[in-house]
Amino acid sequence: DSGVTQTPKHLITATGQRVTLRCSPRSGDLSVYWYQQSLDQGLQFLIQYYNGEERAKGNILERFSAQQFPDLHSELNLSSLELGDSALYFCASSVDGEDTEAFFGQGTRLTVV
Amino acid sequence: GENVEQHPSTLSVQEGDSAVIKCTYSDSASNYFPWYKQELGKGPQLIIDIRSNVGEKKDQRIAVTLNKTAKHFSLHITETQPEDSAVYFCAASNYGQNFVFGPGTRLSVLP
Numbered sequence: 049d050s051g052v053t054q055t056p057k058h059l060i061t062a063t064g065q066r067v068t069l070r071c072s073p074r075s076g077d078l079s080v081y082w083y084q085q086s087l088d089q090g091l092q093f094l095i096q097y098y099n100g101e102e103r104a105k106g107n108i109l110e111r112f113s114a115q116q117f118p119d120l121h122s123e124l125n126l127s128s129l130e131l132g133d134s135a136l137y138f139c140a141s142s143v144d145g146e147d148t149e150a151f152f153g154q155g156t157r158l159t160v161v
Numbered sequence: 162g163e164n165v166e167q168h169p170s171t172l173s174v175q176e177g178d179s180a181v182i183k184c185t186y187s188d189s190a191s192n193y194f195p196w197y198k199q200e201l202g203k204g205p206q207l208i209i210d211i212r213s214n215v216g217e218k219k220d221q222r223i224a225v226t227l228n229k230t231a232k233h234f235s236l237h238i239t240e241t242q243p244e245d246s247a248v249y250f251c252a253a254s255n256y257g258q259n260f261v262f263g264p265g266t267r268l269s270v271l272p
Contacts, residue, residue, distance in 0.1 A: 050204065052204075090264040090265050091252075093262075096258060104258040104259040138204055138205070140205075146256045146258075150260060151207060152205045153204050155204050
């Protein structure tokens with residue numbers, strides 16, 4: 049168990065809908081990362097937060113947004129969902145987001161039908 | 162931006178043999194290189210990492226080497242066991258920002 053908690057574990061929704069994925073980082077970790085892993089695809093970096101502020105942005109679609117709250121949990125919002133958004137979404141956390149280990153949660157499997 | 166290549170994409174070895182997975186990166190500013198193991202239905206698990214001021218690091222049956230000049234790093238697993246079967250990902254990052262992952266290597270250890 050990495051100590052990173054993601055909810056829900058599974059999510060099935062229809063095209064055009066909006067969903068929110070939640071991540072609780074390990075105790076003491078200030079930085080949160082979000083990744084997307086499609087079938088047979090590698091891990092695509094979406095966005096990183098550090099202590100509530102956005103630190104780095106990757107290939108995140110405009111339909112997607114994220115934030116990190118004062119209690120350091122983070123949410124990834126996916127809107128106007130398309131079939132191609134079906135994937136595993138992982139959250140990872142690290143102590144300071146600089147040159148330190150990042151630990152992954154178990155992921156949320158999103159299926160868009 | 163950073164680009165990480167990883168080879169081979171699949172690797173089959175006999176139990177007890179060694180396995181080597183190689184990665185190359187493009188951004189000379191990258192200074193942290195972790196390796197993750199992902200089993201079916203689970204999140205990636207950090208197994209070993211190396212920083213740019215170190216050339217080699219070992220942890221029991223697992224070792225990682227880094228050649229900064231050539232911009233490549235490798236994972237070595239000795240005395241492989243069936244439970245080593247998984248997908249392995251290398252990654253590179255610059256001070257913990259924007260970890261860029263390789264495409265992964267599916268390792269199968271045959272009994």
